[in-house]
Amino acid sequence: MSNYWNRRFAQEGMIWGTDPSPTALEAKGIFRKHNVKSVLVPGAGYGRNTKMFSSEFETIGIELSGAALAIAAEWDPACFFISGSVLDCNLETKVDAIYCYDLLHLFLIEDRRRLLTNCLEQLHSGGLLYFTSFSDEDPNYGCGACLEPATYEYKAGKYAHFFSEADLKQHFEHTEIIKTGTHMETLRDPQGAARQYVLRSILARKSNELSLTR
Secondary structure, three states: OHHHHHHHHHHHOOOOOOOOOHHHHHHHHHHHHOOOOEEEEEOOOOOOOHHHHHOOOEEEEEEOOHHHHHHHHHHOOOOEEEEOOOOOOOOOOOEEEEEEEOOHHHOOHHHHHHHHHHHHHOEEEEEEEEEEEEEOOOOOOOOOEEEEOOEEEEEOOEEEEOEOHHHHHHHOOOOEEEEEEEEEEEEEOOOOOEEEEEEEEEEEEOOOOOOOOO
16 A cells, blocks of 8 residues: 555645645634644645644644655645554654544555554544545445455555445444534546545544554
């Protein structure tokens, strides 16, 4: 996976343009209402969404791709970027909130659990999580080879897990789930070509020190 994204960022630069996801704007408003001071953005890419948060909060971005980080350093200098895997990160100081855009669906089940467990460990008790992921209402659901239940290689060499609402809630069953939502996301590449995806979002709170380990 790391080679795929590093190659894409190196070749295509700001793959999805400079405008943040509308879900980042929604999350920022929620974080502001809850007096959040610090935000972690796993899978930060080139900073398209971190810039939404770093203008107001202390923001940390984690990204595996060196090519993406090179762009991010110039695009969002207010954010502190860490080079590494979201599966293994260990922050020196816990954060108040996590915004994770379209990352969870890129992993198979064991690594999805590992990602969520690790994210909870970086979060203060009572901290907020706002995650987005592919929905099973997206047209790509069911396309290609099935690798695991609801996980498909929908493009050659590229797979994703497509979440139902029940599935998404089950992944966050050890948190206090506040709300879920569905979003139509439009992404434009640097040439202006648009693609639409159906996403699910979940807003949850770390209510205690339990992890997601089963």
